[in-house]
Amino acid sequence: MENRLAKIIVEDREGKQQEMEVPTDISMSLMELLKGEGYPILATCGGLALCATCHVEVVEGYEDLPEPASEEWEMLDTLPRCTATSRLSCQIRLETLKDDMIFKVLGEDNS
Numbered sequence: 001m002e003n004r005l006a007k008i009i010v011e012d013r014e015g016k017q018q019e020m021e022v023p024t025d026i027s028m029s030l031m032e033l034l035k036g037e038g039y040p041i042l043a044t045c046g047g048l049a050l051c052a053t054c055h056v057e058v059v060e061g062y063e064d065l066p067e068p069a070s071e072e073w074e075m076l077d078t079l080p081r082c083t084a085t086s087r088l089s090c091q092i093r094l095e096t097l098k099d100d101m102i103f104k105v106l107g108e109d110n111s
Contacts, residue, residue, distance in 0.1 A: 020033075032090075053107045
């Protein structure tokens with residue numbers, strides 16, 4: 001099986017953008033990837049869509065992602081900075097990522 005990489009851009013809270021090549025053949029969430037790359041994401045609930053501290057805005061490519069589940073909608077609805085393209089990064093699987101997607105980190109900072 002050939003490894004597939006998606007080239008995405010992640011923007012931090014200060015507006016700094018970083019291009020990343022993300023493997024889409026492993027079972028991980030975007031939240032797990034971002035935490036592994038050193039982004040200060042709190043992720044209090046550990047990826048269960050219960051806290052919304054891994055909130056991201058999908059700046060480019062929102063329409064290419066699967067629709068959020070009802071649990072994710074409920075959490076997003078509690079956020080003061082929720083946008084039309086907000087998602088919980090714990091609910092975005094790496095295998096769904098495509099080239100040129102852009103994600104902006106909005107969730108709570110753990111620093």
